[in-house]
Structure formats: structure tokens, C-alpha cells
Amino acid sequence: MTKLFLIIFLLVSLSIYGASEAQRFLESTLKEFQTGKMIESTDVETNVIAPVFKKMTYKIKNITENKNTTEILLSIKAVDVGKYIEEYQSSTSDEITDEQIEEKATKFFIELEKRNDLKYIETDIIVTLEKSDGEWFIVNNDEIIDVLTGDISSMFE
Numbered sequence: 290m291t292k293l294f295l296i297i298f299l300l301v302s303l304s305i306y307g308a309s310e311a312q313r314f315l316e317s318t319l320k321e322f323q324t325g326k327m328i329e330s331t332d333v334e335t336n337v338i339a340p341v342f343k344k345m346t347y348k349i350k351n352i353t354e355n356k357n358t359t360e361i362l363l364s365i366k367a368v369d370v371g372k373y374i375e376e377y378q379s380s381t382s383d384e385i386t387d388e389q390i391e392e393k394a395t396k397f398f399i400e401l402e403k404r405n406d407l408k409y410i411e412t413d414i415i416v417t418l419e420k421s422d423g424e425w426f427i428v429n430n431d432e433i434i435d436v437l438t439g440d441i442s443s444m445f446e
Contacts, residue, residue, distance in 0.1 A: 309352065309354060309359065310420075310425065311352075311354065311359035311361070311418045311420070311425050312349065312352060312359075312361065314418065314425040315349075315361055315363075315416060315418060315425075315427070316349075318427065319345075319347055319437075322342060322345070322437055323342060323343055323345055324343070338370060338374075338398055338438075340398065340399065340402045341368050341370060341373075341398060341401055341402050342367075342368075342437065342438070343402070344367075344368050344402070344407065344409075345365065345366065345367040345368070345437060346365075346366045347363055347364065347365045347366070348363070348364045349361055349362070349363055349364075350362040350363065350364055350413070357419060357420040357421070358417070358418070358419050358420075359417075359418045359419075359425075360415050360416070360417050360418075361415070361416045361418065362413060362414075362415055362416075363413070363414055363415070363416050364411070364412070364413050365411070365412050365413075365414060365436050365437065366409050366410070366411045367409060367410055367412075367436065367437055367438065367439045368407050368408070368409055368410075368439050369407075369408045369409060369410045369439045370438055370439035371439055372408055372439075373397075373398075373401055377393075377394060377397045377398075380393075380397070381393060409439075410436075410439050412436050414432065414433065414436050415429075416429065416433060417429050
């Protein structure tokens with residue numbers, strides 16, 4: 290029994306510590322995004338939409354490491370936020386105050402988060418990470434944000 294416990298403990302330890310520094314950094318960043326901790330915005334629109342990001346899921350498919358550069362093939366499933374922003378915009382009129390817009394948007398996205406019939410975008414993306422001065426950072430950050438937010442930034446181009 291003790292041997293079995295020891296083997297299980299070692300396997301769990303190896304799986305936890307077997308992840309590279311870059312992988313742990315990326316997973317930590319994605320979890321912060323999911324929980325809204327990464328969005329330190331006073332921008333009302335961003336804060337209203339942020340709860341929908343909790344529904345984002347991801348899976349690491351492949352990791353290619355080369356000293357201070359790592360490429361991680363990531364499969365992401367995120368709510369198609371752009372679709373719902375269009376839905377929200379079509380339900381508002383031009384003749385309401387900013388306060389009413391904020392109130393209506395907050396209500397819309399809180400209700401959206403609770404829906405079971407959400408439409409998702411599923412995308413595979415290669416996340417490029419580089420290590421500089423002992424810290425990891427994401428090189429293709431804008432591309433990642435587009436995928437994580439359900440391609441919302443394309444609406445504002």
C-alpha cells in the first residue's frame with residue numbers, strides 16, 4: 290500500500306513539475322484572463338464583457354522549446370463575443386443616455402453569461418513566448434487577445 294501511494298505521489302509530482310517554465314507562465318496568464326484578474330480596466334465596456342471570458346477553455350496540443358523561445362500550439366474555445374455585441378447593439382436605440390447604455394449593457398452581458406446556448410469560436414493558435422531578463426512574455430499578444438475575446442477587436446477595425 291505504501292509503495293502504491295509513493296508511486297501515485299511521484300506521478301502527480303512529475304506531472305505538476307514536468308511543465309516547462311513557459312508553459313506554466315502561459316497557463317497562469319490564461320487563468321488570470323478567465324477570472325478577470327488580467328483586466329484591470331476602468332473601461333466600463335471591458336468590465337461588462339469580462340464575465341463572459343470565464344467560459345473560455347483551452348488545451349495545450351504541442352510545445353516546441355528552443356532556449357529562450359517557446360512555441361505552444363494552443364486550442365482555444367471562446368464565446369463569440371462579437372456576435373453578441375452585434376445582438377446587443379441591435380437592441381439599443383441611439384436616443385438613450387450613456388448611463389442607460391451602461392445599465393442595459395451590464396444587464397445584457399450578465400444574462401448572456403448565464404445562457405446555455407452560447408455560440409463559440411474554436412481556434413488553434415501558436416503562442417510564441419520569449420524569455421528576456423529572466424521573465425517570460427507573449428510575443429504575439431494581439432493575436433492571442435483576438436482569439437481569447439472571440440475576435441471582438443475585429444469589430445473595431
